Amino acid sequence: MSNLARRPARKAVIPVAGMGTRFLPATKAVPKELLPVVDRPALQYIVEEAARAGLGEVLMVTGRNKAAIEDFFDRVPELEAALEKKGDADRIAAVHESTEVAQVHFVRQGEARGLGHAVLQAAAFVGDEPFAVLLGDDLIDARDLLLEEMLAVQAEHGGSVIALLDVGMENIDKYGAVAIREDVQEGVVTVTGLVEKPPVEEAPSSLAIIGRYVLAPEVFDVLRETAPGRGGEIQLTDALATLVERGEPVHGVVFGGRRYDTGDKLDYLKAVIRLASERDDLGPALRGWLRDFVTELPAEGASSS
Ligand code: G1P
Secondary structure (H helix, E strand, C coil): CCCHHHCCCCEEEEECCCCCHHHCCHHHCCCHHHCEECCEEHHHHHHHHHHHCCCCEEEEEECCCCHHHHHHCCCCHHHHHHHHHHCCHHHHHHHHHHHHCCEEEEEECCCCCCHHHHHHCCHHHHCCCCEEEECCCEEECCCCCHHHHHHHHHHHHCCEEEEEEECCHHHHHHCEEEEEEEEEECCEEEEEEEEECCCHHHCCCCEEEEEEEEECCHHHHHHHCCCCCHHHCCCHHHHHHHHHHCCCCEEEEECCCCEEECCCHHHHHHHHHHHHHCCCCCHHHHHHHHHHHHHHCCCCCCCCC
16 A cells, blocks of 8 residues: 555545436436435535535536536525625525535546446546545435544555445345455454345345445556446446455445435435424424324325325
């Protein structure tokens, strides 16, 4: 490992080039990353998570039809002037939130050739130091300091660190699955193998990769040589498997907190309701309404008429 790789991670990469087909027709004209979770785009939570963990330099890997994301992280002087004229300080602050939280940069992926290919577009931005990758569909509750813990594990052990969640064998074929050795400490494991979206009967465990990675810069060289894998795409999971085969350290932090898959409609709804019900401004009214609503709900299987 080079001395530079011993530096703490400072930069975050957020791939946002996905087409968002699960949310059509909403995502026909609006990038899925900008769908609101309560009143802020899902992506804003992700950028705030990175900034909170000390990663103030953020690169978004975008694609076609994602111009609205660049607009969102840019200033809007006309809007600010109009709000200032009205003396609306709260809304001015809300508008500033997205532009002040981090230094956001953009690069285009060109062709959608998979997550590994998207991460490879960050090579020049990242240089020769460890960096984080945050996937926009996985929302980690702000009270659970997963990324901070991963960065600490990376600083201690070097190499790469991935976030793991036990999703149960019945769901493992939707994720990257890992084989592990429990030889580090409570909640931190050594990853001994990885496979992208295996058939359930071939999965090494029910531990899935969720969308947080802290990666050694060596991953770029591996990605350049990684052939298309599952789905004909260049898979980040396959590059990590190569690092493991070469004896490079890859650790897993097993997450026990609150995570929402905002790429899944049901989980997205749950995230909106849960986060809104916990907010000071909306929570009291929403919780009251929810209690009444739930008592009036017909039992499952009963006719709704
Ligand atoms: C990607 C990764 C997969 C990981 C998942 C987490 O898959 O390829 O290994 O488990 O994110 O959300 P995607 O959901 O983009 O198909």
